[in-house]
Amino acid sequence: MTSYLLKGVSVLGGSPTDLLIKDGVIASGGGKADETIDATGLVALPGLVDLHTHLREPGREDAETVETGSRAAALGGYTAVFAMANTSPVADTAGVVEQVWRLGREAGLVDVQPIGAVTVGLAGKQMAELGAMATSAANVRIFSDDGHCVADPRLMRRALEYVKAFDGIIAQHAEEPRLTEGAQMHEGEVSTRLGLTGWPAVAEEAIIARDVLLAEHVGSRLHVCHVSTAGSVEVLRQAKARGVRVTAEVTPHHLLLTDELAASYDPVYKVNPPLRTGKDVEALRQALIEGVIDIVATDHAPHAVEDKECEWAYARPGMVGLETALPVVLSVLGEQWELIAERMSRAPARIAGLTGHGTDLSPGSPANLTLVDPAARRVVDPAELASRSRNTPYAGTTLPGRIVATFLRGEPTVLDGKAVK
Numbered sequence: 001m002t003s004y005l006l007k008g009v010s011v012l013g014g015s016p017t018d019l020l021i022k023d024g025v026i027a028s029g030g031g032k033a034d035e036t037i038d039a040t041g042l043v044a045l046p047g048l049v050d051l052h053t054h055l056r057e058p059g060r061e062d063a064e065t066v067e068t069g070s071r072a073a074a075l076g077g078y079t080a081v082f083a084m085a086n087t088s089p090v091a092d093t094a095g096v097v098e099q100v101w102r103l104g105r106e107a108g109l110v111d112v113q114p115i116g117a118v119t120v121g122l123a124g125k126q127m128a129e130l131g132a133m134a135t136s137a138a139n140v141r142i143f144s145d146d147g148h149c150v151a152d153p154r155l156m157r158r159a160l161e162y163v164k165a166f167d168g169i170i171a172q173h174a175e176e177p178r179l180t181e182g183a184q185m186h187e188g189e190v191s192t193r194l195g196l197t198g199w200p201a202v203a204e205e206a207i208i209a210r211d212v213l214l215a216e217h218v219g220s221r222l223h224v225c226h227v228s229t230a231g232s233v234e235v236l237r238q239a240k241a242r243g244v245r246v247t248a249e250v251t252p253h254h255l256l257l258t259d260e261l262a263a264s265y266d267p268v269y270k271v272n273p274p275l276r277t278g279k280d281v282e283a284l285r286q287a288l289i290e291g292v293i294d295i296v297a298t299d300h301a302p303h304a305v306e307d308k309e310c311e312w313a314y315a316r317p318g319m320v321g322l323e324t325a326l327p328v329v330l331s332v333l334g335e336q337w338e339l340i341a342e343r344m345s346r347a348p349a350r351i352a353g354l355t356g357h358g359t360d361l362s363p364g365s366p367a368n369l370t371l372v373d374p375a376a377r378r379v380v381d382p383a384e385l386a387s388r389s390r391n392t393p394y395a396g397t398t399l400p401g402r403i404v405a406t407f408l409r410g411e412p413t414v415l416d417g418k419a420v421k
């Protein structure tokens with residue numbers, strides 16, 4: 001196994017040092033290596049961990065595969081991603097989650113951890129075989145019907161109770177379906193002006209409020225996907241203050257973009273939950289800094305051209321995000337490396353119980369890390385994305401930071417900003 005010396009690297013923004021990667025781990029002290037990388041001006045972070053990725057395999061391999069999504073993840077600085085269950089067939093059995101897990105191992109670019117569906121076929125009627133998925137080779141601990149809300153409160157309660165036995169988590173897509181029928185964008189001034197049916201903030205907030213009460217009642221772990229409103233932040237703040245076992249994520253796009261973009265009628269800005277107002281963006285940023293929102297998760301949602309480049313009303317919601325997540329977060333938070341490592345690597349690894357990721361990069365830690373050039377600027381070109389889909393809202397936007405290298409257990413998956421395989 002090739003050893004690497006990262007010369008003059010700044011670990012999490014600290015003063016320059018030499019980091020030796022040998023036999024899959026961070027070795028103590030400097031020393032000789034097979035390859036030396038001049039890391040002057042580069043920052044080493046623990047490899048990023050994404051709790052919310054859509055890899056589309058099985059079923060929509062024209063939009064993404066486990067392999068292409070893994071490559072996009074590695075190029076974005078990730079060493080582990082959690083694959084959402086809304087595939088076709090749905091990942092609601094041990095067979096499907098094992099298939100995704102195996103495809104991830106074969107690609108070998110990031111650790112792919114499947115998320116299991118909560119209900120059969122994401123239909124919200126009958127609980128899926130959570131226990132069988134948990135005891136499968138994929139060792140599933142997070143369950144989600146993402147794309148759909150587990151709207152039935154009794155089913156949600158049962159699922160929360162069920163996963164408690166193995167310290168599992170229900171990750172909820174918080175959207176009261178009756179309040180969002182026909183919704184096309186955030187309900188507010190802009191939707192009124194454009195004449196598009198609105199998705200009111202209360203549809204998210206009402207489910208989060210219900211679910212934190214349910215999680216509190218049964219003493220289980222709840223995770224809230226893609227929090228998007230200021231009101232949701234307040235519900236979470238109160239629940240956390242009471243000691244409810246709830247964690248929450250925000251996407252890079254909800255930290256940066258607003259509903260004003262819908263005025264272009266460009267479906268690249270159509271996403272679920274929808275882009276909200278500047279006031280919401282501000283509240284989400286503050287919540288992420290304070291820790292009311294625990295993590296950044298991409299909600300990487302690749303879609304084929306025909307599903308995105310059509311009339312707004314017919315376009316599928318979602319945007320790709322793996323390759324731009326860190327640059328977007330850098331543009332929002334600035335070079336707060338400790339905070340970025342916590343919200344994008346350590347906390348997601350901790351929530352998921354994923355060992356070997358999100359470390360402090362001290363000697364002996366598995367060498368799962370990424371090297372970032374914070375001084376570099378990049379104009380996002382959809383044609384250059386490794387994802388099989390092109391639906392990025394940042395085309396033509398200049399973002400700070402370039403991922404120079406990523407290592408998975410000491411093996412480079414990205415070098416010189418390019419995928420190794």
Ligand SMILES: NC(=O)N[C@@H](CC(=O)O)C(=O)O
Nearest residue numbers: 054146147271272301317318
């Ligand atoms: N986040 C999205 O806008 N899309 C998700 C599912 C969903 O949440 O609707 C997708 O799978 O495409």
